[in-house]
Amino acid sequence: MTVNDSPSVAPAPAGQSNAPVPVEVTQVATMRLQDDAQAVGTLRSRQSVTLRPEVSGRVARIAFDEGARVRKGQLLIQLDDTLQKAELSQAQAQLSIARANLKRNQELVAERFVAQRVVDESQANLQVAEAQAALAEARLARMRLVAPFDATVGLRSVNVGDYVKDGADLVNLEDTSQLTVDFRLPERYQSRTEAGQRVLVQLDAMPGKDFEARILAVDPLIDANGRSLAVRAVMPPSSGDLRPGMFARVNIIFSVNDSAMMIPEEAVVPQGGRQFVVMLQSEGEGEGARLVSRRVEVKLGVRRGAQVEVQSGLKPGNTIVLAGQQRLQRDGTPVRVIDMSQAGGRPASPPGELKASAPSGNR
Known part of the structure; x- marks a missing residue:
């Protein structure tokens, strides 16, 4: 696999050593990346709701099976409502009396036997009786616990005859x-x-x-x-x-x-708030050909494990330095690719046939 052709760079300054710097390399790979x-x-x-009574009372009836489906408005638990029924009967009786008094006084005021004030008082008494009857009906209704929506009931924590306080979980x-x-x-x-x-x-x-x-x-x-x-x-x-x-x-x-460019994180060299990688390029032709380094600024994206996405600055297949970047301070520095998979390391293929080593995750 040949190294990508890149514009030639200026030769190293006079006095700089031309001994190739040993480096380990890898290639820019593409893969499917999911952010x-x-x-x-x-x-x-x-x-979801936990059924709780609004008032204290004794459980008179349990009208459901545990784990069963129930409909909205279906009776689930009936508390003892003997007292509330008696209060409602009393209120209804007082309401009947108030209505009869109002009707009689309306007839008397038409014959001028009583003053209009008496009719007004009867009307007010009727309104009070109606309110008391409505209050008694509301108290009676609170003794019935019904399903607020279609649901499945869970496991009950009470039995018939239990005395429950207001707010207790049922x-x-x-x-x-x-x-x-x-x-x-x-x-x-x-x-x-x-x-x-x-x-x-x-x-x-x-x-x-x-x-x-x-x-x-x-x-x-x-x-x-x-x-x-x-x-x-x-x-x-x-x-x-x-x-x-x-x-x-x-x-x-x-x-x-689907075609994200990925490189090992260890190939990235941060400097001054920017990110760089060292890319290799061929210089010269024939027997005089050699590999030299060139620093390239890159824009990074998503990280996945030891890999990082490159959004700009490189192309798929570019050969980059994986280890040894600290010795490549100037562009155009000659390099020698080594294969760390071999004991002691050995030179890699000639510049024209450079093979990238697989990135190591335990470096």
Whole structure:
């Protein structure tokens, strides 16, 4: 494999040693590069709630089977409502009396037997009675705990006859018709994350299986403690093998480059806030041909392990120095390629047939 032709450089200054500098080299390779980010998350139900009573009372009836599907508005738990029913009956009786008094006083005021003030008072008493009846109905309704949405009930923590206090946990309801996965990303990804992006989800409970989800929403608030961004993605419809609470590994893909130029990180020489690599080029022809160095500024992109993407400055197939750059202070320095895979190192092929050694990951 020949070294790429490049413009010739000026010869080394007078007095500079012309002894070739031994270096190890590699070539700029192209590969498929996926710019992504990994995170861990948790599967969540579309809707989830823990049923709790608003008032204290004794459990009179449990109207569901554990793990069963329930409909919105379906009765789940009935608390003892004997007292509330009695209060409602009393309020309804007072409401009937108030209505009868108002009707009678309206008839009397038409015959001028009572003043209009009496009718106004009867009207006010009727409104009070109606309010008391509505209050009694509301207190009675609070003794019935119903499903707020279509869901699957979990395991109950009470039995018939138990006395429960207001706010006590009774049973959980999970709407698993559609699951979401909640995860967090570092704040540096906030400008690259948006609704509709594709994410790949893997579950430890189901190894070897990938799920494709879509980002539903991104929290506008960045967590001040961890400086992280909360993201929620919608999982694809499942046959019931996915459950809320599962541990998930999320991979969000930002872009894919099928022909990205990659080089080992150790080939990069930082200097003055800029990044350089030392490229080899042929100088001269025939028996007088030799390899010389030339420093090239590069623009770097995504890092993957010990490799880094080169966005500009090089071309695929260019031969670059992997080790020995510190001895190449000037462009045009003669070099001798060595193969470190051989014991003690040995010169590589002649300049016209230069072979790049494979990049080593344990240098």
